[in-house]
Amino acid sequence: MPYQDVNNKSIAPAQNPYVISGSAASVLSQKYTSILVRTKFINNLLDEVKQSIKIRRHIKLFFVGEYGYGKTTLLNLIAKEFNDNDGVCIPIKFQEIVTPIAASSEPDKHFESLLGAILLKLYNVLLNEGLLTKSDKVLFEETELINLFDIFFKFLERTQKYYVLIAFDEVEALFSNLRIEISYFMSFLHSLSEKFSQRPGWALCVSVTEEYYSQIISEARQLQEARFNFKILKPLNPQEVKEYIETKNSSVTLRNDDKIYPFEEEVIAFVAVVSGGVPRFLETICQLLWAEAEPSQTSVSLETARRIFSNSYRVYAEAYFSELRNGHELSEEAEAFLNLLFFIGGRRQSIQELLNLYNSCSISYFYGLNEQQAKSRLKKASLQLKNKLGFEQYIEVSGRRPSMYNLTNLVYKDIFKFRERL
Secondary structure, three states, rough: OOOEOOOOEEOOOHHHOOOOOOOOOOOOOOOOOOOOOOHHHHHHHHHHHHHHHHHHEEEEEEEEEEOOOOOHHHHHHHHHHHHHOOOOEEEHHHHHHHHHHHOOHHHHHHHHHHHHHHHHOOOOHHHHHHOOOOOHHHHHOOOOOOOOHHHHHHHHHHOOOEEEEEHHHHHHHHHHHHHOOHHHHHHHHHHHHHHOOOOOOOOEEEOOOOHHHHHHHHHHHHHHHOOOOEEOOOOOHHHHHHHHHHHHHHHOOOOOOOOOEEEOOHHHHHHHHHHOHHHHHHHHHHHHHHHOOOOOOOOHHHHHHHHHHHHHHHHHHHHHHHHHHHHHHHOHHHHHHHHHHHHHHOOOOOOHHHHHHHOOOOOHHHOOHHHHHHHHHHHHHHHHHHHHOOHHEEEEEEEEOOEEEEEHHHHHHHHHHHHHHH
């Protein structure tokens, strides 16, 4: 890779500041392989948490946002604040515990099994942290402690920790994978929060995807009484995307005068549109662009970014353009024209330039066509697309004699999202 740092030293491929799986990690996994970007929202939240810890104010946060918005990352950061203050975090990642419940128990006993799984997870975490001993497991067998909350709090009290955080992550797994009514879990959460209110240093944090928010908010009267603070996570805006990329890139290049290097300015706008401002998608796209640039290039241009993206997402593009054709009543020629533009990867192309490449592409529509046939069909497609009302959101046409054609950033965004549906 030809990228260089501020001292003109080559940057090794292993120094790619982005992670392919996104920026989120399991709760309490503090060994980040790349720098974590702290946005204004994150900084404000952590200031609030630090202040609450300092004055021993209750912390009860409910994070709502789609996949990749950074809910788990926020739980990680809050957990770190507790660890730094000689506290302890007990992570309950529901995606990890619902599978055995769904496989081994009867549906009408899912909730009962869930409570048992939470308690066992609590015990195992505290045992691994050295805050409980194996002899403490006898509490499971003491018949006088019938109420789960009694055992729950006996375990927490034995840690002798003033600051305790319970982090419930991926709550949506309970409702999508198990037969658990939202109202049941909300009642459990409400009861737990009331118990926590008696201990100023104990905190509850919860995360859930937005699809369940409206149903949860209908139960929110209880949660609001328990003083939960709902935080609705939003995508990053274009300026925040730029700042995110600047922080990541300059952490490796050490450049202060050109923080976005090796990306060129237009690439930032491309990433902002395609990722939709979702941190996990931003990480995935930038990791790809950083890693796949040609060795002969010292920076990533918009043309390079689009070509790299096209090479990786071509299979999704074919399905996307097929659906686009059906939705807008386009011809086969128009669908093939769009596929060819995507195949080429981002450069503005005239009909003649497309014609020079049609025979070497992998688009089946062009197989067996001679040059004259291909030229005729490309011209027919270009006229249809230019005259299609509202189609300027998908294709850019510039210049005259010859006209130049290019796909918009929105098309790349739609194709990136389309992969989730296949």
